[in-house]
Amino acid sequence: MTLRLYNTLTRRIEPFEPLHPGRVALYTCGPTVYNYAHIGNFRTFLFEDLLHRWLQASGYDVFHIMNLTDVDDKTIGHATAAGKSLRQYVEPYIEAFHEDRKYLRIEDASVYPRATDHIPAMVGLVEKLLSQGIAYRGEDGSVYFSIARFPAYGRLSQLENRELKAGASERVSTDEYSKEDVRDFALWKAPGPSDETVGAVWDAPFGRGRPGWHLECSAMALHLIRERWGVEVLDIHAGGVDLIFPHHEDEIAQSCAFTGREEFARVWMHGEFLKTGGEKMSKRFGNITTPRDLREDGVDAGAIRLLMFQVHYRQQFDLTDQGLQSAQEGSRRLGEFQNRLLERRAAADAPAFEEAAERLDRELTGALDDDLNAPRAVAAMFAFVTAGNAALDAGQQAGPRAAAAWERAEGVLGVTSQVRVMKVTQRAEAGAAQEIAELSPTPPSDALEAERWAREWALRRARHKSARNYAEADRIRTLLGGHGFHIRDSKDGSIEVVRTGVAR
RNA sequence: GGCGCCGUAGCCAAGUGGUAAGGCAGAGGUCUGCAAAACCUCCACCCCCGGUUCGAAUCCGGGCGGCGCCUCCA
Numbered sequence A: 001m002t003l004r005l006y007n008t009l010t011r012r013i014e015p016f017e018p019l020h021p022g023r024v025a026l027y028t029c030g031p032t033v034y035n036y037a038h039i040g041n042f043r044t045f046l047f048e049d050l051l052h053r054w055l056q057a058s059g060y061d062v063f064h065i066m067n068l069t070d071v072d073d074k075t076i077g078h079a080t081a082a083g084k085s086l087r088q089y090v091e092p093y094i095e096a097f098h099e100d101r102k103y104l105r106i107e108d109a110s111v112y113p114r115a116t117d118h119i120p121a122m123v124g125l126v127e128k129l130l131s132q133g134i135a136y137r138g139e140d141g142s143v144y145f146s147i148a149r150f151p152a153y154g155r156l157s158q159l160e161n162r163e164l165k166a167g168a169s170e171r172v173s174t175d176e177y178s179k180e181d182v183r184d185f186a187l188w189k190a191p192g193p194s195d196e197t198v199g200a201v202w203d204a205p206f207g208r209g210r211p212g213w214h215l216e217c218s219a220m221a222l223h224l225i226r227e228r229w230g231v232e233v234l235d236i237h238a239g240g241v242d243l244i245f246p247h248h249e250d251e252i253a254q255s256c257a258f259t260g261r262e263e264f265a266r267v268w269m270h271g272e273f274l275k276t277g278g279e280k281m282s283k284r285f286g287n288i289t290t291p292r293d294l295r296e297d298g299v300d301a302g303a304i305r306l307l308m309f310q311v312h313y314r315q316q317f318d319l320t321d322q323g324l325q326s327a328q329e330g331s332r333r334l335g336e337f338q339n340r341l342l343e344r345r346a347a348a349d350a351p352a353f354e355e356a357a358e359r360l361d362r363e364l365t366g367a368l369d370d371d372l373n374a375p376r377a378v379a380a381m382f383a384f385v386t387a388g389n390a391a392l393d394a395g396q397q398a399g400p401r402a403a404a405a406w407e408r409a410e411g412v413l414g415v416t417s418q419v420r421v422m423k424v425t426q427r428a429e430a431g432a433a434q435e436i437a438e439l440s441p442t443p444p445s446d447a448l449e450a451e452r453w454a455r456e457w458a459l460r461r462a463r464h465k466s467a468r469n470y471a472e473a474d475r476i477r478t479l480l481g482g483h484g485f486h487i488r489d490s491k492d493g494s495i496e497v498v499r500t501g502v503a504r
Numbered sequence B: 001g002g003c004g005c006c007g008u009a010g011c012c013a014a015g016u017g018g019u020a021a022g023g024c025a026g027a028g029g030u031c032u033g034c035a036a037a038a039c040c041u042c043c044a045c046c047c048c049c050g051g052u053u054c055g056a057a058u059c060c061g062g063g064c065g066g067c068g069c070c071u072c073c074a
Helices: A039-057 A073-082 A086-103 A119-132 A172-176 A193-198 A215-229 A241-259 A291-296 A301-309 A321-343 A351-369 A374-393 A400-413 A426-433 A447-466 A470-481
Strands: A004-007 A012-015 A023-028 A061-066 A135-137 A143-145 A185-189 A234-240 A265-271 A274-276 A419-424 A485-489 A495-500
Touching: A004 A265, A023 A039, A023 A215, A039 A061, A039 A086, A039 A234, A039 A265, A039 A274, A039 A291, A039 A301, A039 A400, A061 A215, A073 A086, A073 A193, A086 A291, A119 A135, A119 A143, A119 A185, A119 A215, A119 A241, A143 A241, A185 A241, A215 A234, A215 A241, A234 A241, A241 A265, A301 A321, A301 A374, A321 A374, A321 A400, A321 A419, A321 A495, A351 A374, A351 A400, A374 A400, A419 A447, A447 A470, A447 A485, A447 A495, A470 A485
Parallel strands: A023 A061, A023 A234, A234 A265
Antiparallel strands: A004 A012, A135 A143, A143 A185, A419 A495, A485 A495
């Protein structure tokens, strides 16, 4: 069984074969840092994280480039409005992006190049296209790519069988007159007034200006993979479906014209949208949710990843409260099991675990090798949980084999919530007994203090319970439950206080 | 208008020719002072019509419904 991936270029699932055995050059389109990225953007980054992790788990040396777009109409527009330089304006959002991706357990890419750090590479690319006559200077001082001189244009988006909607875009207007063909796109843009103010202008032999949208990806990708491995074709290029046209189409055109090769990337992968209320989540529609919002609500990232990975990446799906709750519950169950499995790990595996582990390994590999079928991979984890819990209930022991299989699956998917369990034993009561004083019915805001608070209450409940004062014991249980601390009595008389979700 | 995707249980969602994975919710049971956790059991003929086939959720044609791209939007 080998890895098979859906390639947008051929519209088929095909066996994945990197250009050079054992290593993969992966480029993924990152965020435009003019604002906080929303969870829809992160759906794509999460899909790319899964790709990244699975390639690594499959033994590949992965060179993963994720760009940060820090110069475009939006960043310039917002910087202007804020009265800041481009660099100043963008900085906090870059930081926020990294915070968010760490929260969502998205592993580090190899490099995060910023567009404005690679202007020379872009200038070099434009110069070459100009000298080849594939690019030309318009009357407005911008440099355009001539589609007429690049016959292969349109393969990715199957443009040859398309018609543009009649009179569709009014935006063609502004620069239309200086372009030879409406479909030509800007490689380099003549500076506008605010470009100068925010410092988004660079000198170039063909005139002062700033890079067009698509240029950065080609220039940085080609520059970085040449530097790293001396190659000029990517193995995989990934992004959201909305980038297929024109962004990726244009990247292919300028890159291939530049390198003289037929391919810019061998495999093109695109993740589908996240919707809310039946519509694409987008800042334009104002229907966004950000990772920060979810973190505020105490949602464990494992639940978000589970939610995303329960749907195939090429399928649209709607984010709903019910869906999120359902994922939180499932992710919690995985967390409970993980605790059980790793705590009671024995020196050897019972046959039931040998078998379940073998099955999990096999099913995980089969699922992810099949165009990253994460829903099936997740299902395999749940099957392991059910079998594992049953075996544990029956007194069978889980050993290194079971732990390894679990860790491999969780290591790739990362869908498990942290479930913190505090054991409160009656013996500890001695120390607490003297402070019978008042105990607030609401927890302190500090997470650690809150835990201590919950423990206190749990001890009180234990006393009431041994005195058979069940009414009071139940009242305390309800009280704690209302603040996210769940009480569990176990047979040996000890009490567990269980906490799920992230501390705020 | 062009190109493309989707329609499977109360909700979400795999499966793409051989008789319906998984999650959540729900019902019953084991355990428990009661709970919780966990386990066991139960819960679908796959939007409609027609066709191909020994056999279709899966292929073809036609409907109906939803979404996306054609807009520097992941």
